[in-house]
Amino acid sequence: MITLGLETSCDETAVGIVDDGRRILANRVASQVAEHEPYGGVVPEIAARAHLDRLDNLVKLALVDAGLGFEKISGIAATSGPGLIGGVMVGSMTGKAIAAVRNLPFIAVNHLEAHALTARLTDDVAFPYLLLLVSGGHCQLLVVCDVGDYRVLGTTIDDAVGECFDKGAKLLGLGYPGGPLIEQMAAKGNAKAFELPQPLTDRPGCDFSFSGLKTALRMLVTQQKQEQPNPSFVPDAAASLQFTIAEILVNRTRNALKQLALENATMTTLVAAGGVAANQAIRENLQKLAAEYHVTFVAPPPELCTDNGAMVAWAGLERLRRGMIDTLDAAARPRWPLDENVKKASG
Numbered sequence: 001m002i003t004l005g006l007e008t009s010c011d012e013t014a015v016g017i018v019d020d021g022r023r024i025l026a027n028r029v030a031s032q033v034a035e036h037e038p039y040g041g042v043v044p045e046i047a048a049r050a051h052l053d054r055l056d057n058l059v060k061l062a063l064v065d066a067g068l069g070f071e072k073i074s075g076i077a078a079t080s081g082p083g084l085i086g087g088v089m090v091g092s093m094t095g096k097a098i099a100a101v102r103n104l105p106f107i108a109v110n111h112l113e114a115h116a117l118t119a120r121l122t123d124d125v126a127f128p129y130l131l132l133l134v135s136g137g138h139c140q141l142l143v144v145c146d147v148g149d150y151r152v153l154g155t156t157i158d159d160a161v162g163e164c165f166d167k168g169a170k171l172l173g174l175g176y177p178g179g180p181l182i183e184q185m186a187a188k189g190n191a192k193a194f195e196l197p198q199p200l201t202d203r204p205g206c207d208f209s210f211s212g213l214k215t216a217l218r219m220l221v222t223q224q225k226q227e228q229p230n231p232s233f234v235p236d237a238a239a240s241l242q243f244t245i246a247e248i249l250v251n252r253t254r255n256a257l258k259q260l261a262l263e264n265a266t267m268t269t270l271v272a273a274g275g276v277a278a279n280q281a282i283r284e285n286l287q288k289l290a291a292e293y294h295v296t297f298v299a300p301p302p303e304l305c306t307d308n309g310a311m312v313a314w315a316g317l318e319r320l321r322r323g324m325i326d327t328l329d330a331a332a333r334p335r336w337p338l339d340e341n342v343k344k345a346s347g
């Protein structure tokens with residue numbers, strides 16, 4: 001079984017092809033960083049037009065990379081939400097058109113499910129597992145029980161963690177996208193230089209909050225502007241921000257592991273996914289936490305943490321082999337929670 005996956009929900013246009021032997025046969029990503037950079041963030045209209053410009057050619061290139069024609073493809077998967085609706089419509093419509101013309105099954109993939117299942121493509125992780133999903137638009141702790149079966153333990157009550165990196169980078173004048181720039185700058189700074197707040201970490205449960213941290217950083221930057229120029233300010237602030245974010249993520253994930261231990265849940269793996277999981281400092285901290293709780297830590301390689309087509313193709317394959325296919329009137333959805341049919345877990 002071989003699936004082709006289209007990803008267009010934010011600012012990467014991506015096409016991947018995977019097979020049921022967990023091989024990635026193609027993984028083409030065309031980033032739109034250059035288009036959005038002058039605006040310091042993603043402009044939805046520009047993103048949608050760029051997806052439209054690039055997607056068909058990227059499909060062609062991916063097929064060439066894989067050395068395959070459409071006759072070898074078993075199903076077409078496309079991110080159908082959540083995301084910026086213009087881009088989601090471009091990907092979903094392209095996927096449906098290919099499926100219709102080639103008479104192939106169409107799979108409407110939830111972008112969050114694609115991140116959630118990537119660890120099964122890369123490391124063959126068995127269900128159930130604890131997932132920390134950390135990206136530009138999301139920050140959640142979930143139990144991945146099965147394909148399409150998720151239990152949310154905690155979520156952000158304000159900003160996503162990637163947003164905190166991106167806005168932090170903007171405040172520090174580092175540009176866009178913020179996460180990788182903060183990580184590079186942090187390597188030159190002192191993580192203990194500034195003590196920043198860690199919202200909610202003194203409370204039980206697994207919810208996250210980042211808006212207070214962002215405000216504290218803004219105040220720090222304002223204060224610095226009134227003082228003598230300090231060449232180590234930006235690296236020190238970047239290192240302190242990254243350190244604080246890692247502490248928050250570890251604190252909340254520890255609570256999730258504790259809660260699952262109290263429930264006697266058989267959870268042997270902690271998985272991190274989404275763009276922020278590309279951050280080495282965060283990975284190292286989660287690795288230590290996992291060792292403390294005697295669970296295996298898995299994080300996909302950085303290029304499979306950020307948005308890509310292989311993860312969409314893989315989520316499509318997981319669904320296709322269970323017979324979970326969609327009709328060609330499947331909606332494009334700006335919002336699409338993973339646990340929409342499940343009650344939020346207590347605690």
Ligand code: AMP
Nearest residue numbers: 135136162179180274275276278279307
């Ligand atoms: P996604 O929403 O999954 O595409 O992830 C994009 C988000 O991940 C953006 O907010 C990026 O700033 C963030 N990101 C990407 N790489 C890193 C990194 N190395 N460290 C921290 N955040 C990152």
Ligand code: MG
Nearest residue numbers: 135274275307
């Ligand atoms: Mg994403």
